[in-house]
Amino acid sequence: MRKFFAIIIGKILIKTIRFFNIGGGSALPGLLIEKIYPDILSNYSSNFFTKGIIVITGTNGKTTTSSLISNILEKKGFKVLNNFSGSNLPRGIISSIIEKTEISNKKKFDFGVFEVDEAATKILIPQLNPYIIVVTNLFRDQLDRYGELDKTASIIFEAINSNKNKQQIVILNGNDPLIVSYAKKINAKILFFGIEKTDYSVESVIDMKYCPLCNKELTFSPRFYGHLGNYSCLYCGFKTPEFDFCADSIKIQDDFSLYFKLNIKGYSKTYEINPLLFGFFNIFNITGAFSVLYSLNIEPEFIKTTIEKTKFVFGRMEKFTYDGKDILILLGKNPVGFAENINVVNFDKNQKTYLIILNDKFADGTDISWIWDVPFEKISKESLIVSSGIRASDMALRLKYAQIPTKNIKKINEIPRAFHESLNLTKKGKTLYILPTYSAMLELRKYLIKKDIIKTTQLYKI
Amino acid sequence: MKITIFYLYPDLMNLYGDIGNIIALKKRIEWRNIECKIEEITLGQKPDFTKADILFLGGGQDRGQKIIEKELLSHKEEIKTLIEKGLPCLLICGGYQLFGKYFKTTDGSTINGIEAFDAWTIAGGKRMIGNIIIESPVFGRIVGFENHSGKTYLGNNISPLGKIIKGYGNNGTDGTEGILFKNVIGTYLHGPFLPKNFQITDWFIKQAIKYRYGQGINLLSLDNTFEKMAFHEAEKRAIYAKSLSI
Ligand SMILES: [Zn+2]
Secondary structure (H helix, E strand, C coil), rough: CCHHHHHHHHHHHHHHHHHCCHHHHHHHHHHHHHHHCCCCCHHHHCCCCEEEEEEECCCCCHHHHHHHHHHHHHHCCEEEEEEECCCHHHHHHHHHHHHCCCCCCCEEEEEEEEECCCHHHHHHHHHCCCCEEEEEECCCCHHHHCHHHHHHHHHHHHHHHCCCCCCEEEECCCCCCHHHHHHHHCCEEEEEEEEEECCCCCCCCCCCCCCCCCCEEEEEEEEECEEEEEEEECCCCCCCCCCCCEEEEECCCCCEEEEEEECCCCCEEEECCCCCCCHHHHHHHEEEHHHHHHCCCCCCCHHHHCCCCCCCCCCCCCEECCCCEEEEECCCCHHHHHHHHHHHCCCCCCCCEEEEEECCCHHHHHCCCCHHHHCCCCHHHHHHHHCCCCCCCHHHHHHHHCCCCCEEECCCCHHHHHHHHHHHCCCCCEEEEEECCCCCCHHHHHHHHHHCCCHHCCCCCC | CHHHHHHHHCCCCCCCCHHHHHHHHHHHHHCCCCCEEEEECCCCCCCHHHHCCCCEEEECCHHHHHHHHHHHCCCCHHHHHHCCCCCCCCECCCCHHHHHCEEEEEEEEEEEEECCEEEEEEEEEEEEEEEEEEEECCCCEEEEEEEEEEEEEEECCECCEEEEECCCCCCCCCCEEEEECCCCCECCCEHHHHHHHEEEEHHHHHHHHHHHHHCCCCCCCCCCCHHHHHHHHHHHHHHHCCEECC
């Protein structure tokens, strides 16, 4: 009976909130239902998804990885429920389930594909009992919420060990030493994905340089992205594991497009991938998604061709044209992400115009100190930069200390005005590079949609 | 003229943009046409601390603190003697804790500090997080962002850096933040600390010159428009935004 009420109330709430257009309508109903009927998730996980649940967690790449998995499963003809329109906290996931549920509980899905906030794994994994859990990577992100990286890792892996699903498969990024150091503590089948060899490496901030097992310095050859790389400890022997799914022969062209080869352990054939997604980091996302889909017995050929047809996930990296100018939005949620975005932009050797938007809302992380960990020094001195958002002045100051002449930096807190100013500064036929934090990206997109500059159909997530 | 900054254990103790303090010092030294050398001190090195004109140690995870504990203790007497002579030191968060007497961590173990000043830290259950404003009798208003669970208590004869206007500070109860002892500043303020509080950056530069060359100096004045803008934005944010305690 309680369940019945919970669902009815939830459905009414979601409809009402949508109707009056109050704040996206995802968190509040879930929050209430959580109170009325706390077991709702475990009840659904066993009755609602006939083929199982897939959980994706980690700092970066959750949305891209889970949307790739969802997309390809749907293209294959499966019925998939995901939480793209909701938040990745328990209440958001409850909301997305409730919205799609019939009271009779007869409507079923094949798969549930959920991206789950790192700290929320503690609550969600023992309730959802997923068949597959993916851990993408662990970077410092919104540290004011989680405290420390070590703590985040132990939360996730304790949660994995509390999974009651005996068939569970755990898919880990083998290039992340912190994640791999926990692999031995897991009682489940483990698969590793990652990047084998590449000429590409970034000098960016590094979160972890020391061996997670013995605390001595790790040797990287090479290091690709933050602390992700091929590593070994000369003292205790800890090293990159053998990959079950691995990317190599990576090429990044001048127009940012990617090419790489994907190898499956024990399988002689390799797959050449030419994705529409760009940016080095998407190699991790694609390889991670590939690992999951392959483990679900989807044919590699089908995965490859569908990946090659998949367009951008909104906001992460988005390109459009307006007023005769190309506009590229590159979302950065943490120092490593921002550093990588600066590298991507630097493929363009012309004089560049930037719009950098820094907010300090909860979704961005309320502490903006991390901007000093980002090598803004790599932005060329003659660039024109508009600094915007709630903490536009902090960003402007950071740029001044990165030796950008102050006459090239304009501070405009209001995002719409900053957008038009930066567009004015961009010459016809050239590109405007927009680097926002999360809530800034949402705010900007909302404005661009309102002004018909981009179409709402590109929207995947509210 | 040259100023050498010893940047202690940057690969282990560099949380929350603490490197911004090094960047701020370096730029404001160089903008005065003074040479600035950053000496990164890592584990296993045998640094000659008499070569340092400014010492900097940032924040770190408990793990980082445990790794450097022994090493730092091996330099204890040398660093303490130089501090008595006026060596300017900036210690943030975990670095601040390690220069005190001890730090009792959440798992009950004790990390020993080098006892450069009379202060000690005990891990607390809740993290004290948020924008913070303090008022210092020496430097005036200071803004930053705090994020710590350790609670630091000061001995009787030690003065805090300032009193809390908004935020938690040393321990969330006695209304004090940080310490100012000789030319040492210890504080929980990230943000990072120096870029927006540029008068303190300049104070460090002056103290370093006095310490090395035995005489005061009038620093070339700089255009601080951007610094002041960021200061006021942070101050406004601290007043309107909520602090968290989780
Ligand atoms: Zn080791």
